[in-house]
Amino acid sequence: MKSVVKLICSLLVAGSTSIGVASAQDTFEGPIKARKAVMALYAWNLGQLAAMAKGEMNYNPEAAATAAENIRVLASMNNGAAWPQGSDSTALPGATRAKLEAWTTYPESAEINKSLADAAAKMAAVAADGLDGVQANIGAIGGACSACHKKFRESQ
Ligand code: HEC
Structure with a gap:
C-alpha cells in the first residue's frame, strides 16, 4: 500500500513538472510565432530587393x-x-x-532596429529612381539585419 502511494506521488510530481514545462512553452508560443513572422516578412521583402540588385530579377521601380x-x-x-x-x-x-542578451543589453537591439528603419527609409526614397539606388542602399539594410543576428540570434 505504501509503495502504491509512493508511486502515485511520484507520478503526480512527474506530471506536474512536465505540465510546468509545457505551459511555459505554451505561454510563449504566440509571441515567438509572431516575431518569427515579422522576420519572415523582412526576409521576403529584402529578398526581392537583393534579387533586383544582383540582376536575378528585373528591376521594377x-x-x-x-x-x-x-x-x-x-x-x-x-x-x-x-x-x-x-x-x-x-x-x-x-x-x-x-539570445538572452537581447533582453539584458536592451535597448541595444531596439537601436539596431531603428538603424534598419532608417536604412529602409533611405532606400525607399530612391528605389523608384533607378537600380543604382537599390544597389547603393542594400548593404546598409542587410548590414542592420546581420548586426542584430550576430549579437542576438543563436547561429543554429
Ligand atoms: C533587432 C534585431 C533584429 C533585426 C534588426 C533583424 N532580426 Fe531577424 N532575427 C532576430 C532574432 C532575435 C531572431 C530569432 C527569433 C526567434 O527565434 O525567436 C531572428 C530571426 C530571423 C529569421 C528566422 C525566422 C524563423 O522563422 O525562425 C529570419 C529569416 C530573419 N531573422 C531575417 C531578418 C532580416 C532579413 C532582417 C533585416 C531586414 C532581420 N531579420 C532583422 C533579430 C533581428
Whole structure:
C-alpha cells in the first residue's frame, strides 16, 4: 500500500513538472510565432530587393520602393509584446533562437532596429529612381539585419 502511494506521488510530481514545462512553452508560443513572422516578412521583402540588385530579377521601380517601404514600416512597428521576458533561447532552447542578451543589453537591439528603419527609409526614397539606388542602399539594410543576428540570434 505504501509503495502504491509512493508511486502515485511520484507520478503526480512527474506530471506536474512536465505540465510546468509545457505551459511555459505554451505561454510563449504566440509571441515567438509572431516575431518569427515579422522576420519572415523582412526576409521576403529584402529578398526581392537583393534579387533586383544582383540582376536575378528585373528591376521594377514600384516593387523596389514598396519592398523598402515595407521593411521601414515593419521596423517602425511596436512589436514589444512579441518579445516577452523569459522567451529567450536559454529558457526555451529549441523553441527560439533569440539570445538572452537581447533582453539584458536592451535597448541595444531596439537601436539596431531603428538603424534598419532608417536604412529602409533611405532606400525607399530612391528605389523608384533607378537600380543604382537599390544597389547603393542594400548593404546598409542587410548590414542592420546581420548586426542584430550576430549579437542576438543563436547561429543554429
Ligand atoms: C533587432 C534585431 C533584429 C533585426 C534588426 C533583424 N532580426 Fe531577424 N532575427 C532576430 C532574432 C532575435 C531572431 C530569432 C527569433 C526567434 O527565434 O525567436 C531572428 C530571426 C530571423 C529569421 C528566422 C525566422 C524563423 O522563422 O525562425 C529570419 C529569416 C530573419 N531573422 C531575417 C531578418 C532580416 C532579413 C532582417 C533585416 C531586414 C532581420 N531579420 C532583422 C533579430 C533581428
